[in-house]
Amino acid sequence: MxxxxxxxxxxxxxxxxxxxxxxxxxxxxxxxxxxxxxxxxxxxxxxxxxxxxxxxxxxxxxxxxxxxxxxxxxxxxxxxxxxxxxxxxxxxxxxxxxxxxxxxxxxxxxxxxxxxQVLRFWPEYMLIKELYDTQKYGKLLSGYMSRLGNTPPWSWDNWMKDESRSGLVPFDLHIHDLDFIVYTFGAPENVKSNRIKRPEQDCINAVYEFPQFFIETEASWYAGAYPFAARYRFQFEKAVVSFENGKCMIYEDNGDITDLTEAAQGDTGSINLPKSDAYAxxxxxxxxxxxxxxxxxxxxxxxxxxxxxxxxxx
Ligand SMILES: NC(=O)c1ccc[n+]([C@@H]2O[C@H](COP(=O)([O-])OP(=O)(O)OC[C@H]3O[C@@H](n4cnc5c(N)ncnc54)[C@H](O)[C@@H]3O)[C@@H](O)[C@H]2O)c1
Structure with missing residues (x-):
């Protein structure tokens, strides 16, 4: 034990x-x-x-x-x-x-x-690594990943709002998507980014360029009560795969649409996402x-x- x-x-x-x-x-x-x-x-x-x-x-x-x-x-x-x-x-x-x-x-x-680094264990994100590695839908052409929400109001002693203790949005929030990008695609060849940083707002837009494709990303802590959401969209040669509002979908170029969301599972052909908790x-x-x-x-x-x-x- x-x-x-x-x-x-x-x-x-x-x-x-x-x-x-x-x-x-x-x-x-x-x-x-x-x-x-x-x-x-x-x-x-x-x-x-x-x-x-x-x-x-x-x-x-x-x-x-x-x-x-x-x-x-x-x-x-x-x-x-x-x-x-x-x-x-x-x-x-x-x-x-x-x-x-x-x-x-x-x-x-x-x-x-x-x-x-929990996305490495998250079924919807593991799917993208698998599709990239196997080229099931051809080569990757582009990607979009975002993680948007409000400035965290809950942390002990407000440590999250203190750059010297949390690193703000880059280190606290955007790290999830960037870690997934480096894990899945390797180190980007080039990075272009913009950032707005104010006491209660921190907003980043970064494009990670690779020789054959690019990944556009957004991460923010807005000042208002903006609801948290994480999303992605990856464009392969033969399909677009998206994860938005908790729904994971594959739109193939032949018109087929596959809903991989847990609630819709049952008849998804060769791809099934396990029903599991990534933290566990x-x-x-x-x-x-x-x-x-x-x-x-x-x-x-x-x-x-x-x-x-x-x-x-x-
Ligand atoms: N993987 C994820 O999805 C995810 C999500 C949220 C937070 N995090 C990470 O988890 C970590 C904690 O974040 P959180 O949101 O739980 O913060 P939090 O402020 O809610 O919790 C931190 C806890 O540590 C305690 N603490 C502070 N100093 C201590 C000390 N010296 N000894 C013992 N306890 C002490 C505080 O009392 C508090 O209960 C951060 O690094 C954050 O980036 C990861």
Whole structure:
């Protein structure tokens, strides 16, 4: 049975905790947050207000880091130095140099380290990687990805609105799409971008150019209560594949239309998207790697460095 501790019981922990709870051969034994009330809904666990005390008193196999971004790297290194495997929320850090610091700690202590870049485990996004790799609908010609919403009002101490702690839209929001682009297509040859940055608004438009295609992207925190939505549209030679308003569709050049949305599944021919929770998928993948003594290679250090290097210039 893997013993797991989680630090940072804020917004995203609500997606991680149920994933650990659902796993049969792992037990989430300890939680840590500087706000005790955040841990109250989980009375069956040991609660810590201090991270170092949790590391000292618990015998953990895995630490799951859901802390504000600026705390990720130091906490991850401290845990790995004690021989604990670490899964850490994105972004790994605001500084590229931390990537090597983290991976060298993992190598030195022979532990697993993975940044939870969730789109790599998201069925609708995995579909695009598969279609690109297999060329099922021919070559990719262009793509569009967006992630639009309002400036997050919920974060502890408003850390998300503080550029030095969150990196704002590039590092907090756009990183999802850029990480997917680098994972799927490699490093872009050229980047063109525009940005409007004001105290309560941050809006980016970036085009990533590759030798044979380009991906246009948008990411924003608007000042008003603009509803969050993530979208994509990829144009292949023989089909357009879109993910909009929760609907994943394939429009083939022969007129065929396939709705891959969960509700519409049943008769989609050769393509079926699994009904699954991407956060649970990434956590399951990491736990399986720990159990099997395999280093998680789905998220690679070079890719993380490439992404951070691009983000800091946006
Ligand atoms: N993968 C995703 O889709 C996704 C979505 C949201 C957030 N995130 C990432 O998850 C991380 C956390 O974001 P969030 O929205 O949950 O933030 P949050 O502010 O809601 O939660 C952070 C929690 O950490 C606690 N905390 C702060 N300092 C601490 C310390 N020193 N020791 C212990 N606890 C401490 C706070 O009390 C708070 O409960 C960020 O890096 C963010 O980018 C990822």
């Amino acid at each position: 893997l013993k797991v501790g989680l630090v940072g019981v804020g917004g995203i922990s609500g997606a991680h905790i149920p994933a650990w709870e659902a796993m049969e051969d792992a037990e989430l034994t300890a939680l840590c947050d500087i706000r005790s009330e955040r841990m109250e809904p989980y009375p069956g666990k040991r609660h810590y207000l201090d991270f170092e005390e949790m590391l000292e008193k618990e015998e953990l196999d895995i630490l799951d880091i859901c802390l504000p971004t600026y705390l990720h790297a130091d906490c991850a290194v401290k845990a790995m130095e004690r021989g604990i495997h670490v899964i850490c929320e994105k972004p790994v850090s605001l500084n590229e140099e931390d990537v090597e610091r983290l991976y060298s700690a993992a190598r030195r202590r022979h532990v697993n380290f993975m940044v939870a 998928n990434e956590i399951q993948y990491f736990a399986d790697c720990v159990r099997n003594g395999k280093f998680p290679d789905k998220v690679k250090a070079e890719e993380l460095s490439t992404v951070l290097g691009i983000l800091k210039k946006l």
